[in-house]
Amino acid sequence: MKVEIISSPKFGSKVAKCPLNVTFPFLFALVMVWGCDEVRTNTGSTDQFSNVATLSSLSTSAHGVIESFSPELYSYVFVVSSGVSSMSITAVATHPRASIRLYGPELPLEGVTIKSGEESVMMSLVLGTNIIALLVRSDDGTTKNLYSITVNQVSG
DSSP: OOEEEEOOTTTOEEEESSOEEEEOOSSSOEEEESSOSOEEEEOSSOOOOOOOOOEEEEEETTTEEOTTOOTTOOEEEEEEETTOOEEOEEEEESSTTOEEEEEOTTSOTTOEEEOTTSBOOOEEOOSEEEEEEEEEEOTTSSOEEEEEEEEEEEOO
């Protein structure tokens, strides 16, 4: 039996010549194919899900662009003076559909989602060690990478 399921324009349509188990979440159809040898995706483009979960650049309002940044280096440490009372983060995802979640001082425990390339909310810094984390998740959900920034605020 040939079945065609049309989902949102982003995900295109699925055409299969075998039985399908189909469930419909809120915004798009999730198609699970069991024991099927021939499934073809008709998206009209070469857009595919990606397992890339890295950043291509990282900067802070207190430090500027982190020159030593590398997508494969996940931990950064720098020092700011006590005159720097708050800071924001700007992170750019390598893949445009990867998601970025920010965890840090005065943010909710579950963190906040930030848009790639846009400045985050300001986070207050305290004298001593401040830990900021960025969780980058691939759009296919298979890969996650955690970047950490340790900001040491010193008096003076």
